[in-house]
Amino acid sequence: MENTVQNKLNAIKEGAIRDFNKAQDSTELYNFKVQYLGKSGALTEAMKLMANLPKEEKPLFGKLVNEVKAELETLYSEVENKIKNQEINAQMSHQKLDLSFSVASPAKGNEHPIFRVTNEIVSIMSRLGYSLRTGPLIEKDYYNFEALNIPPNHPARDMQDTFFVDDTHVLRTHTSPIQIHSLENEKPPLRIIGTGSVFRCDSDISHLPNFHQIEGMCVDEKVSMADLKGTISFFVKEFFGPQLQTRFRPSFFPFTEPSAEVDCSCPICKGKGTNCSLCKQTGWIEIGGCGLINPKVFEFAKVEYPKWQGFAFGFGIERMAIIKYGVDDIRHFPKNDVRFLNQF
Numbered sequence: 001m002e003n004t005v006q007n008k009l010n011a012i013k014e015g016a017i018r019d020f021n022k023a024q025d026s027t028e029l030y031n032f033k034v035q036y037l038g039k040s041g042a043l044t045e046a047m048k049l050m051a052n053l054p055k056e057e058k059p060l061f062g063k064l065v066n067e068v069k070a071e072l073e074t075l076y077s078e079v080e081n082k083i084k085n086q087e088i089n090a091q092m093s094h095q096k097l098d099l100s101f102s103v104a105s106p107a108k109g110n111e112h113p114i115f116r117v118t119n120e121i122v123s124i125m126s127r128l129g130y131s132l133r134t135g136p137l138i139e140k141d142y143y144n145f146e147a148l149n150i151p152p153n154h155p156a157r158d159m160q161d162t163f164f165v166d167d168t169h170v171l172r173t174h175t176s177p178i179q180i181h182s183l184e185n186e187k188p189p190l191r192i193i194g195t196g197s198v199f200r201c202d203s204d205i206s207h208l209p210n211f212h213q214i215e216g217m218c219v220d221e222k223v224s225m226a227d228l229k230g231t232i233s234f235f236v237k238e239f240f241g242p243q244l245q246t247r248f249r250p251s252f253f254p255f256t257e258p259s260a261e262v263d264c265s266c267p268i269c270k271g272k273g274t275n276c277s278l279c280k281q282t283g284w285i286e287i288g289g290c291g292l293i294n295p296k297v298f299e300f301a302k303v304e305y306p307k308w309q310g311f312a313f314g315f316g317i318e319r320m321a322i323i324k325y326g327v328d329d330i331r332h333f334p335k336n337d338v339r340f341l342n343q344f
């Protein structure tokens with residue numbers, strides 16, 4: 001093989017050995033590596049000389065280049081290890097670590113109690129085949145009232161003090177409009193649960209202008225008050241505990257007929273009522289309303305009645321949280337004071 005080619009290869013090798021060994025730190029060493037072994041480094045350049053060699057010498061030259069490359073790569077990792085160790089030792093000698101120094105552990109976040117209760121309710125109902133729906137917070141008057149059989153100027157509107165956005169839109173006053181969206185867009189049989197924020201122009205120790213509700217609706221071919229009672233009683237026992245009783249009181253809602261209010265026995269005084277401020281000494285606490293879906297609602301949503309029938313219910317989530325956790329004032333929930341939230 002031509003001496004010049006071989007000499008050139010040797011020169012590269014020796015240069016690299018010398019430079020690798022004299023590198024002062026890992027950056028300098030890396031720069032040398034690029035210079036000799038990089039994509040456009042000296043060794044790659046040397047490969048180009050192969051083009052001028054006679055055919056029979058080409059394999060030998062290729063082999064030589066590869067040997068040099070392997071040798072230099074081994075040397076590089078040895079030197080690199082040595083330099084890195086030196087660097088770590090140098091760093092440790094002037095940076096002292098005090099392993100006994102105690103650091104406050106980072107504050108842990110957790111779910112807001114309202115979300116926790118919501119998720120728990122959704123999970124109980126999903127075991128009965130109910131699946132989750134949502135709806136807009138700003139509703140057309142039609143969905144919030146009219147299609148739920150609450151006509152304009154009807155006294156039933158007074159039950160819900162409303163925030164009006166404009167002449168035809170309101171901040172939804174309850175989650176019941178989710179029923180109408182589902183009836184309009186889906187085909188029965190239906191088992192849905194709707195949750196979210198609702199708004200009413202109301203604020204005192206037991207009312208918030210923005211609170212949360214959970215809505216349930218079941219539509220099928222034969223649905224009775226017995227199905228409704230069975231479902232709600234199951235739900236209450238799952239949520240509050242098996243010792244709790246449920247009671248249904250006749251009531252009125254324009255979108256259900258017959259309608260009922262649901263009470264559960266007070267978990268604090270166990271239904272006895274003696275000196276209990278939570279249930280105001282009655283032994284019972286109201287959690288929401290329910291009933292069989294009024295045929296008028298089916299008519300608005302264009303669902304064939306009596307082929308399809310149904311029941312619905314709506315509960316206040318803050319109220320359920322108050323009962324479950326024994327909270328004394330509903331206004332704690334939106335304050336987000338961590339001293340309160342940390343208790344859950």
Ligand code: DAH
Nearest residue numbers: 174176289290291312313314
């Ligand atoms: N939407 C009612 C309210 O906010 C609660 C309610 C009552 C919902 C009866 C229902 C129901 O689905 O059937 O006062």
